[in-house]
Amino acid sequence: MSHALRHAVNCSILFTELPLLERPAAAREAGFGAVEFWWPFAGAVPSDHEADAFVTAIQDAGVQLVGLNFFAGDMPAGDRGLVSWPKRTGEFRDNIDATLGIGERLGCRAFNALYGNRDDAHSASEQDELAAENLGLAASAAARIDATILIEPVSGAERYPLRTAAEVLSVIDRVQTEYGVQNLGLLADLYHLAVNGDDVDRVVAEHTDRIAHVQIADAPGRNEPGTGSLPLDRQLAALESGGYAGWVSLEYKPSTTTPESFGWLPRERRGLPA
Secondary structure: OOOOOEEEEEOOOOOOOOOHHHHHHHHHHOOEOEEEEOOOOOOOOOOHHHHHHHHHHHHHHOOEEEEEEOOOOOHHHOOOOOOOOHHHHHHHHHHHHHHHHHHHHHOOOEEEOOOOOOOOOOOHHHHHHHHHHHHHHHHHHHHOOOOEEEEOOOOOOOOOOOOOHHHHHHHHHHHHHHHOOOOEEEEEEHHHHHHOOOOHHHHHHHHHHHEEEEEEOOOOOOOOOOOOOOOHHHHHHHHHHOOOOOEEEEOOOOOOOHHHHHHHOOHHHOEOOO
């Protein structure tokens, strides 16, 4: 079984052989018309020069930005978002306008808000209350440009509390109820869900209508599809048949060079005319 969903390249984990601002052009050279990024700057609010350089790199490459993460802290050091982190909530709120501003300039309408690790200095309920408030603020701001806030389960981070689709959907339900916003969706990273032991087939069967973005990698290893044992093609076909028509972003660590790692995906399925 195959699918016809559109693919995008996450240029924060792929093309790392190149400087960040050269990666959008490399994605286009490889045949892709769409890219996404984790937060591409060191701090929550980039300088005008930094923001302009990022925007220009994507525009000059002729690709569409289809996903952008909010600032998530020091990811290499283990941080996984500021949404529920009390002492850094000011940074997250400052980052909302910076992120949405870049997205608006580039026509991006999907923004991933990593929830944040548990903090021993605060109770889980206190962090969850703060997270709901911050997500409500982000969703209200995003609604002004008809954009969606994405929330994802994550694997490989012991202190990150959202590991299953059900846990993310519970957060979304709370924010929608308490803050009257509807523009939040599940980011279904099929790799994270599978590694965490979630029933991916059931998630697809029951919640396709709540999935706003999809990311893939194979397991074990988090490398390109075909290097592990996940039934990604079947699951993507099920998503499509269930009505999902959004992007499927490649968010994997290439087992070889990035261009070589695309061998599993025929060029005619990458989004640009061959």
